[in-house]
Amino acid sequence: MADRTxxxxxxxxxxxxxxxxxxxxxxxxxxxxxxADQREFFGIPNFLNVISNxxxxxxxxxxxxxxxxxxxxxxxxxxELCGWTCFYIGVAAVAFGSSYYHxxxxxxxxxxxxxxxxxxxxxxxxxxxxxxxDERKGTYAIIPLLLVGVVSIFYWRFYDDLRPYALVQFVxxxxxxxxxxxxxxxxxxxxxxxxxxxxxxxxKVEEAADDPIYKWTHQIVSGHTIKHLxxxxxxxxxxxxxxxxxxxxxxxxxxxxxxxxxxxxxxxxVEPENxxxxxxxxxIEEESRQ
Numbered sequence: 001m002a003d004r005t006x007x008x009x010x011x012x013x014x015x016x017x018x019x020x021x022x023x024x025x026x027x028x029x030x031x032x033x034x035x036a037d038q039r040e041f042f043g044i045p046n047f048l049n050v051i052s053n054x055x056x057x058x059x060x061x062x063x064x065x066x067x068x069x070x071x072x073x074x075x076x077x078x079x080e081l082c083g084w085t086c087f088y089i090g091v092a093a094v095a096f097g098s099s100y101y102h103x104x105x106x107x108x109x110x111x112x113x114x115x116x117x118x119x120x121x122x123x124x125x126x127x128x129x130x131x132x133x134d135e136r137k138g139t140y141a142i143i144p145l146l147l148v149g150v151v152s153i154f155y156w157r158f159y160d161d162l163r164p165y166a167l168v169q170f171v172x173x174x175x176x177x178x179x180x181x182x183x184x185x186x187x188x189x190x191x192x193x194x195x196x197x198x199x200x201x202x203x204k205v206e207e208a209a210d211d212p213i214y215k216w217t218h219q220i221v222s223g224h225t226i227k228h229l230x231x232x233x234x235x236x237x238x239x240x241x242x243x244x245x246x247x248x249x250x251x252x253x254x255x256x257x258x259x260x261x262x263x264x265x266x267x268x269x270v271e272p273e274n275x276x277x278x279x280x281x282x283x284i285e286e287e288s289r290q
Contacts, residue, residue, distance in 0.1 A: 016167070026162040033105035036214035037222035048225045049102040053095045055232035060092025063239050073242040076186070079139030083127040084242070086142060090119030091235045098228070111157050114165065118149035120235075121172045128176060132183040173200065184251035191254065192241035196234045203230040 041047035066072040067084050075081050093116035101113035122145035130138030152164035180193035206213060206227040213223035 016164075019167075020163065023163060025160075026166065027160045028107055028110075028156065028162060030107075033107075033110075035102075035105065035222065035224050036211040037219075037225060045104070046102045048221060049228070050099045052225045052228035053098045053102075055095075055229065056098070056235070057092050057095035059232060059235045059239060060088045060090075060095070063088040063235060063242075064092065066239070066243070074246070075242075076247060077130060077135045079130040079135050079142070080127065082139060082142055083123050083130055086146065087120050087123040087127065087238075088235070090116045090121075090123060092116075093119070107157070111153060115150065115153050118153055118165075118168055119146060121168060122146050122149040124176060125172055128179050128183075131186050132179060173197070181254045184253045184256075186247060186251065187245040188248055189241045189245040192237050194254075196237040196241075199230050199233040199237065203227045203234075206230060 035046065035049060037048055038046055039048070044050055064085065067075070067081060067088065073084070075084065094113075097112040097114075097116045101109040103109075123142065126138050126142040126145050128138075129141055149168050152168045156162050156165045177194060177197045180190060180197070204227070206223040208223070210223035210227075213226065214221070
């Protein structure tokens with residue numbers, strides 16, 4: 001198992017080095033800071049893009065409190081507590097980092113917007129490793145994964161290259177749904193991971209459609225503001241999952257559950273009955289001859 005872990009790390013590092021050599025540099029587009037809604041209310045510039053970060057703080061603080069309130073989330077592994085603590089700290093910090101950035105959007109402030117998000121992303125990966133692969137390895141991976149995220153931010157800031165940060169942000173978008181579907185969970189309500197991933201995907205679409213949404217809504221709300229609200233639904237769904245779930249005795253992946261459900265659906269929900277047939281010997285009486 002130790003050899004396999006080392007091999008995985010070596011393959012990951014080699015793939016990253018090759019990717020850095022074969023792909024061009026991705027500089028930060030300065031038009032990114034030019035958001036559609038730049039209105040000022042109550043003396044606060046970019047008001048809606050700033051105030052829409054409040055849900056992150058609320059959900060982050062509630063989740064952090066419930067982690068330590070009489071084990072409300074029924075966390076059975078010590079590593080889970082560390083992982084979810086980092087996650088909720090990152091979520092709560094998004095409110096401050098993103099608000100600070102949107103008050104005066106520029107590259108220097110964008111660091112503090114992306115840093116807490118990266119903490120949340122990398123914590124989730126560690127949590128998945130703890131719950132579905134190996135508790136010890138996942139717990140030990142928390143700090144290295146957090147460092148990878150932090151390094152990707154400062155690499156972009158000093159070298160104006162978004163490639164490492166793009167990997168840190170988008171690899172979890174693929175890895176988390178894939179692991180949620182393929183790897184058997186320890187707990188019930190595993191489908192909430194997919195709901196969370198779906199809301200994050202919608203948030204990215206709304207971010208890309210910032211200006212069109214602002215025009216479609218007759219300059220009431222922009223895509224970036226809605227993006228904040230949809231992204232905040234990710235920790236909301238994960239908090240609901242933690243509150244509802246229980247340990248399951250028979251671990252089955254979502255893919256296995258879906259296969260079973262599909263098989264029953266094809267049979268119109270009726271399972272074939274099993275009939276047991278027992279054969280007994282019947283004595284044959286010979287007719288007596290007259």
